[in-house]
Every structure is written in C-alpha cells, then in structure tokens.
Amino acid sequence: MDSLSFRIVNSKNMLRYIIIVSLLFNVCCGYIIFFKTDVCQKIIYKIGFGENPSMVNKRKIEFRCIQGWENTLYKMNVDADIVFFGNSITYESNFQQVFPDLKIVNMGCNKDIIDDLINRAFMIKSVHPKKIFVMGGINNFNATPLDEFKIKYETLVDSIRIYNPGANIFLQSILPVNPTKGVGTIYVDCVNKIKDANEIIENISRNNNCTYIDLFSAYQVNDTLPQKYTRDGLHLYPKYYDIWADVIKPFVE
Amino acid sequence: MDSLSFRIVNSKNMLRYIIIVSLLFNVCCGYIIFFKTDVCQKIIYKIGFGENPSMVNKRKIEFRCIQGWENTLYKMNVDADIVFFGNSITYESNFQQVFPDLKIVNMGCNKDIIDDLINRAFMIKSVHPKKIFVMGGINNFNATPLDEFKIKYETLVDSIRIYNPGANIFLQSILPVNPTKGVGTIYVDCVNKIKDANEIIENISRNNNCTYIDLFSAYQVNDTLPQKYTRDGLHLYPKYYDIWADVIKPFVE
Numbered sequence: 001m002d003s004l005s006f007r008i009v010n011s012k013n014m015l016r017y018i019i020i021v022s023l024l025f026n027v028c029c030g031y032i033i034f035f036k037t038d039v040c041q042k043i044i045y046k047i048g049f050g051e052n053p054s055m056v057n058k059r060k061i062e063f064r065c066i067q068g069w070e071n072t073l074y075k076m077n078v079d080a081d082i083v084f085f086g087n088s089i090t091y092e093s094n095f096q097q098v099f100p101d102l103k104i105v106n107m108g109c110n111k112d113i114i115d116d117l118i119n120r121a122f123m124i125k126s127v128h129p130k131k132i133f134v135m136g137g138i139n140n141f142n143a144t145p146l147d148e149f150k151i152k153y154e155t156l157v158d159s160i161r162i163y164n165p166g167a168n169i170f171l172q173s174i175l176p177v178n179p180t181k182g183v184g185t186i187y188v189d190c191v192n193k194i195k196d197a198n199e200i201i202e203n204i205s206r207n208n209n210c211t212y213i214d215l216f217s218a219y220q221v222n223d224t225l226p227q228k229y230t231r232d233g234l235h236l237y238p239k240y241y242d243i244w245a246d247v248i249k250p251f252v253e
Numbered sequence: 254m255d256s257l258s259f260r261i262v263n264s265k266n267m268l269r270y271i272i273i274v275s276l277l278f279n280v281c282c283g284y285i286i287f288f289k290t291d292v293c294q295k296i297i298y299k300i301g302f303g304e305n306p307s308m309v310n311k312r313k314i315e316f317r318c319i320q321g322w323e324n325t326l327y328k329m330n331v332d333a334d335i336v337f338f339g340n341s342i343t344y345e346s347n348f349q350q351v352f353p354d355l356k357i358v359n360m361g362c363n364k365d366i367i368d369d370l371i372n373r374a375f376m377i378k379s380v381h382p383k384k385i386f387v388m389g390g391i392n393n394f395n396a397t398p399l400d401e402f403k404i405k406y407e408t409l410v411d412s413i414r415i416y417n418p419g420a421n422i423f424l425q426s427i428l429p430v431n432p433t434k435g436v437g438t439i440y441v442d443c444v445n446k447i448k449d450a451n452e453i454i455e456n457i458s459r460n461n462n463c464t465y466i467d468l469f470s471a472y473q474v475n476d477t478l479p480q481k482y483t484r485d486g487l488h489l490y491p492k493y494y495d496i497w498a499d500v501i502k503p504f505v506e
Contacts, residue, residue, distance in 0.1 A: 015268045022275040029282030037290050061311050065318035068344065068362035069325065075349050075359040076331075091321065096328050106328040109321035 059119050070123035073105070080105045080127040082252060085160070086135035087112040089175065089235060098245045099252055105129065113140040114152040121159035124167075132160060133213075133248065135172040137197060138234065142190055150200045157208050169210040170251055173198040176220040177234055184225070184233015191223050211251060218247045312372050323376035326358070333358045333380040335505060338413070339388035340365040342428065342488060351498045352505055358382065366393040367405040374412035377420075385413060386466075386501065388425040390450060391487065395443050403453045410461050422463040423504055426451040429473040430487055437478070437486015444476050464504060471500045 033039050041053035081102040084090050091108030105127050109116065117136045124132060136156065137149065144152075160169055174197055179188040187194075198216050205212035219225055219240075225233070229240045236244075287293050294306035334355040337343050344361025358380050362369065370389045377385060390397075390406065397405075413422055427450055432441040440447075451469050458465035472478055472493075478486070482493045489497075 012265055012268065015265065015272060019268060019272050019275060022272060022279060025279050026275055026282065029279065029286060032286055032292075033282060037285075039285075058314050061314045062318045064363045065315045065322065068360070069318065069322035071344055071361065072322065072326065072359055075347055075357075077349060078329075091324055094328055096330060104328075106325055107321070108324065110317045 055115060059116070062116075063119070066120045066123060070120075070126045073123070074126040078103065078105065078127040080129040082131045082133060083107055083124050083127060083129040084133045084135075085117065085121075085124055086172075087117075087139050089138070090135055092235060092238070093241050093244070094238075095241075095245065095248075095252075098241075102252065111139055112136065114144075114149070114156055118152070118156050118159050121156065122163050124160060125163040129164065129167050131168045131170060131252070132164060133170045133172060133251075134160065135174070135215075137174050137201075138177070138187075138194075141174070141194070141197070142187055146193065146196055146200065149197055150204070153201060154204055154208075157204055157210060161208070169208075170213050170248075171201050171205045171210050172213045172248075173201060173216040175236075176216055176223060176225040178225040178227055178230050179233065181227060181230060182232030182234065184230065187234070195223065213248060213251060215244060215247055218243050308368060312369070315369075316372070319373045319376060323373075323379045326376070327379040331358065331380040332356065333382040335384045335386060336360055336377050336380060336382040337386045337388075338370065338374075338377060339425075340370075340392055342391070343388055345488060345491070346494050346497070347491075348494075348498065348501075348505075351494075355505065364392055365389065367402075367409055371405070371409050371412050374409065375416050377413060378416040382417065382420050384421045384423060384505070385417060386423045386425060386504075387413065388427070388468075390427050390454075391430070391440075391447075394427070394447070394450070395439055399446065399449055399453065402450055403457070406454060407457055407461075410457055410463060414461070422461075423466055423501075424454050424458045424463050425466045425501075426454060426469040428489075429469055429476060429478040431478040431480055431483050432486065434480060434483060435485030435487065437483065440486070448476065466501060466504060468497060468500055471496050 038053035038057070041050060044050040045052050081104060082095070082099075083105045084093060084095060085107045087108060088110040089108070090106065091110055093106060093108065096102075096104040096106070107124065109120070114136050117134075134156070137144075137153065141149070157169065157171070160167075174194050176194060177187040177190065178184040179191060195216070198214070202212040202214075204210070219229060229236055229243075231237055291306035291310070294303060297303040298305050334357060335348070335352075336358045337346060337348060338360045340361060341363040342361070343359065344363055346359060346361065349355075349357040349359070360377065362373070367389050370387075387409070389409065390402065394402070410422065410424070413420075427447050429447060430440040430443065431437040432444060447469070451467070455465045455467075457463070472482060482489055482496075484490055
C-alpha cells in the first residue's frame, strides 16, 4: 500500500471509530429521552391520542394534598349549607361573610382546569352540603374546543352528582373577561366562545336536573368585563363580588 | 482519479455526512436532556449540592392545593383548640372523636417528609389554634442522617412558631416501627436511630420552649412496635390510637 492510500484508509478508520462512538451516544440519549422522560407520551398527546402526561403526573403529585384537604374537612364533622366549588375566582370569594347565618365552605383552588375539578370532586362530600355552587372552565378555555368543553363539563357534573346524590347543584356561568387587560388578553379570541360555553352549561343544567345561574349577564358590558371590575382582566376586585352575591341570593337562601 | 480512489473518497464523504448528522443529533439530544429535563440539577444534587429537583418541583406543583386547603379553613372562620400536624400517622388519627368537647383540626398529609411539613407550616395559622401537636420525621428517615434531621426539624419548629407566635407547641416523639412487617422493613436499620432522633426532638423542645411528648415509650416493646398494633409495621390500627390519646390527654385538656 502506498503512503496516500494508507493515510486515506487510516483516516477512514478514525472516522469509523468516531461514528460508532457517536451512534452509541445517540442510542443512549435516545433511550434517556424516550424512556426516562415523557417525550413519547407528549408526542402521542400532541397527535391527538392519550392524555397530557404533564397533567396526569401533576394530578398524581397533587392527590395526596387533596386527600389531606378532604380528610381535614371530613374529621371536622361539618354539615355545610353550601359548598362553592371552582378555580381561583371562587378561591378569592368570601360568601361566608355575605351570608353569615349559613355554613359555607369555599373549595376554590387556583389554576384549576375542568380536569382538576373532576379530579377532586370527591372532596365535596366531606362536608355533606345541601347545595353546591360550581364555577369552572375559564382556565385553559382558549385552548379547549367547545365539544371537548362540553364532554368535560358533563363529566364534572356527573362526578359531583355521584358523590353528592342528595345535594342541589347550581351551575354558574363563566364570567365575561376583559381582553385588553392582564391575563385577560389571552382570551382575546374567546369573547363569543364564552357565550357559547355558557349556553352549553345551561343545556347541561337542564339535562342533569341542575340549576343554571347566569352571572355573565350581571357583569358584561358589550359581552366583556368592564375594566373597573377586574384587577387583571379575569379576576374580580373584592367589592365586585357583591354583584355575584346579589344574583345568587335567591338560590342561596 | 482511478475507480478505487474514487470509491474510497466517495465512501469517505458518505461517512462524513453520517458523522455530521450523528453529531447534530447528539447536540440536540444533549440540549433536550440538559435543558429540558432536570438531569443537570439531579447531578448537582447527587454530588451533594443543591436541593433534590424532584422534591422542589413536587412542592411547586402541590402548593396551589395547599393554598386551597388553607383558604378553605381560613374562610370557615374556625377557632381551633388544637391542630394535629403531621404525616399519614396523624392523617389516620381522629382525636376529634376522642375529645368531642374541643375543636380539633387534623392537618395530617400522607407521605409528608419534614420538608413538606415545613412547606405547609403556614396553613396552621388559618384556624388560630391554641395548641399545636406535631409529629413528623419517619418518612424518608432511613435516608436522612441525624445531623440533617436535626437541622430540618429545627427549621420546622421555627416555621410553625413564626406563623403561630401565641400557640403552645407540643413535639411528639417518632413512634417505634416493626421492622419485620410491611413498609416497616425499610426501617430495619433504624431501630436505635429512632431513639436518637427522639432525643434530638426532646432537645429541640427544651431549647425552643415547646413541650416534648414521649409516645415512643408508650408503644415500644424492645424498642420496636409490637405486631398487634400495626397494619404495616408503621401505621397503627385505629383502636391503638387510644394509647396515644391516653398519653396526650393531660396536655390536651
């Protein structure tokens, strides 16, 4: 073999070694990515199958705290008149102050999407409420098609009913948003969709022996939430919960 | 160029392309593994620096539920006589039944390690308790060196005190385990270590104006938990909470 051929073959061998090492490294990385993370399940979810693995994982992690929350209430031997069940908009309410003669339990949880509400619907029974006021759906609403919204909301109502067969269930409409302010801006394309969702909630109420409460109309001006009511386009300033209290008063008492 | 040289050069080019693609793939995989997962932080944690990223992430995810739990209690306007604060062993207790004339709130949470208890110590203040009974430390105890245990337990007591400056704090000893049964078996090397940890808790009580309650002695036979008391080597059968109730009775009333 002459000197040139030798150099070519030698450098070819070197390339071969590099490629083998590189391919082995690829296989290791691929193994870690696909089996040690939830990339696989995320791809399955993205193409329209399976549940969002981050959500499933999150719900698993949260569940022991929800159990603790339920257990605390259960062991306090409370007989509630009303449970308010929902996301941060419910969390920030304080209807116990407005209706001091009733035993009211606030079960709001920040950032809850409908899946989260379904996940913890079981906890309502811990206080044996006579009435359950539900508000949910605005979190992740922009990313939720209305047919999916309908299915999930029905599942939520079923879950609440199963655990509380004797309670009266009140489904409160989604509030309007202000799409020019704070987090409200992510709902800029949802102004009319919220009205459609509320029609769906009203229909679900009718078909499931629940009472629909239209809060949307009490707050909206041109189908949106006036700036003065809201700190971020989505959440109410405390004093504007009075409008809510006025609307539900006939159902509460 | 003759035919042989051409083939060598050509195959060399082909190898070059493969190696470039392979290296690019390596870079992408490396990027995903190091920046889109917590591998980096896990390595830092393994070599003794930083906090366990899984724990940090878990606590972040759980926090909104803990907030909801706290908010529910706060808005119920409860003035508690006693809060029982701890892990699943507290969760499974029902001292409200034993002391029906007192307002008792069970704040047990399954699987809580001391870090978790520190994380949610703020929630105790929601019910303005006169007395706080704490039990914690057995979860992850086998993997926790005693000096670390001491630091964390002191932090826990500080956290409880900061949020509840007027309350009396009672630190209850860790219970003995049965290392031949169920989950108790993972504590097979901890029989004496539990006694040492209880001495640490007793010292912390003395130095922090808390009251130490020795439950260990009330349950132990040869430093372990007799089989008949425990369903899994760690948790008590409901009826054997009576022993606990007898020990704490003088402090409760």
